[in-house]
Amino acid sequence: MSSDIVAALRDWIWIVGAISPFMVGGALLYLRSQFPTKAEHAETAAGLRASMADLAHQVEQRRTDHEGRINRLEIASEGLPDRTDLDELGRRLASVERATGVTAEAVRGTERLLARVDHTLNLLLQNKLTEERRS
Secondary structure, three states, rough: OOHHHHHHHHHHHHHHHHHHHHHHHHHHHHHHHHOOOOOHHHHHHHHHHHHHHHHHHHHHHHHHHHHHHHHHHHHHHOOOOHHHHHHHHHHHHHHHHHHHHHHHHHHHHHHHHHHHHHHHHHHHHHHHHHHHHHH
């Protein structure tokens, strides 16, 4: 049995030996077409480096723009009232509202008083006029 295998190998070895260089050459050509050459790789790498440099420049520009905007917001927010200031403002507004209510009541009372005085003066005037007509 092993002699049959050895005999079969001797019969086919010359065919395999003749075909294998072509198969290896075809495999190498296939692999060569699948991977880039050094020049293509260098060109692609240079393009990527240029793109990365451009993106880095854009990122840096946006970062400085954002820093400027943040600085302007910080400066603008420094003068804004905080919670205690707003609470104090609310208390002052409440006291002004109460004072306005009291003043409004005083004005209404004054208007009523003036209306009574006006009515009394009209009555006195009518009384004087009627007395003068009688005399």
